[in-house]
Amino acid sequence: MKALFIGGTGTISNAITNQLLETGCELYLLNRGNRNEHLPKGVKIIQADIQNEEQVAQLIENEQFDVVADFIAFHPSQVERDFRLFRGKTKQFIFISSASAYQTPLSDYRVTEGTPLSNPYWEYSRNKIACEEYLIKQYRDHGFPITIVRPSHTYDERSIPLGVHGRRGSWQVAKRMLENKPVIIHGDGTSLWTMTHNSDFAKGFIGLMGNIHAIGESVHITSDETVTWNQIYQTIADALGVKLNAVHVSSHFLATCDDQFTGGLLGDKANSVVFDNSKLKRLVPEFVATTRLDQGIKRTIENILAHPELQIEDPEFDSWCDKVIAALDQAVQAVKA
Structure with a gap:
């Protein structure tokens, strides 16, 4: 598998990066290089600011990926940019949303992927919802192969x-x-x-990568505790x-x-x-949070x-x-x- 992570050094993505390399994945990180000193051996760096769309387009002009995942998109304009950059260049585009996008306050304390998305208290969450809506439209209208992942409180x-x-x-x-x-x-x-340890989150995330059944789907990844x-x-x-x-x-x-x-x-x-993780476990039968x-x-x-x-x-x-x-x-x- 050939994958590109936009970011790749944060709390969530760092654990995925480390575990993914153990599988033999050809992994590229696209970032500005500010936090790359502790990256494991084998990671390939595309050093650029993702906000510089023209530069990034030139750097990936001759590249094709099985998976592209954006860990640092927070506003609809940023996923619009991603669509322009990666349409036709990846078999799967994974957007990292947030479980805070779910209905707040909840009408039912049990959260599934079918729980409505609405958060009048937090602009961050409303922007994530808007990002999801844009990507879903691109999937429906243009076949852009999206998977939406919603982390909750993940730590390391x-x-x-x-x-x-x-x-x-x-x-x-x-x-x-x-x-x-x-x-x-x-x-x-x-x-x-x-709360979910990042090593457990990584197991679920990697199981969704390259998973044809995850295309067009939204999935949260959390512990069952x-x-x-x-x-x-x-x-x-x-x-x-x-x-x-x-x-x-x-x-x-x-x-x-x-x-x-x-x-x-x-x-x-x-x-x-x-959180009800039934959907994740159907898509990734081996997933279990062990920390x-x-x-x-x-x-x-x-x-x-x-x-x-x-x-x-x-x-x-x-x-x-x-x-x-x-x-x-x-x-x-x-x-x-």
Whole structure:
């Protein structure tokens, strides 16, 4: 198989890249070369900015691919560009969408690929929906061989998966735990969530590559393990070897305090979701997610503690947490007075 990944070094695509090379795939990555230093041997690089359509068209002029996958398309104009570039050059085009495109809030907590797409809270998700709609039209009108993949919350060893964190990543929350400071959990912590290790996601994704039954289909790839946010944070605290000091805060309150949480919480993590992976398992019968959350989190924590460069502090978020918690404490005292 000859495949081209646009991107190829992110949380999701990095695991696919590593596993795919073990199968003997001829793999090309098209990117700007900013994060290629840790790529495994055997990857072929097409160094270019995908936004420079004319340059990319010249570089791939004489190429044909079995699979092209775009991991960094977020806006309809970007998949329109992909259609122009790869029409007639690939047997399968895989678009990485998002499970946050599903109906929010859900009318049924069980999510299948037939769940409607609608998210009034998050522009990111609405753009992904628009991308899907454009590609489906190209499939129907022109036979463009699309497969749409919808990841949910996928993580690796480089970042701790959380519900509430600052703009500089999740380490500051772990640091608060290590310092026995209270950490914020959105809502009451009992809503249901699914996290998927990137190595498990890669198994499902590779099974869809070159799969004739996946053409024209939309498929989500997640673990079958469902946990609450309280369990997630407790698992992180256990991996750090500390006691969890949790403060539960309304998602609406958090979004009012900082609009970055409007999409990420109200449009995503504040809602209970349970994914039905039956369709994926019909298309990829061998798929099974084998990394249990506590096992994956333990590996992530161990890796981050061993690599100080991954411990990116966020004093602004730390101060913001203190202010939110203090405001809640003051409200409680005011009501009791």
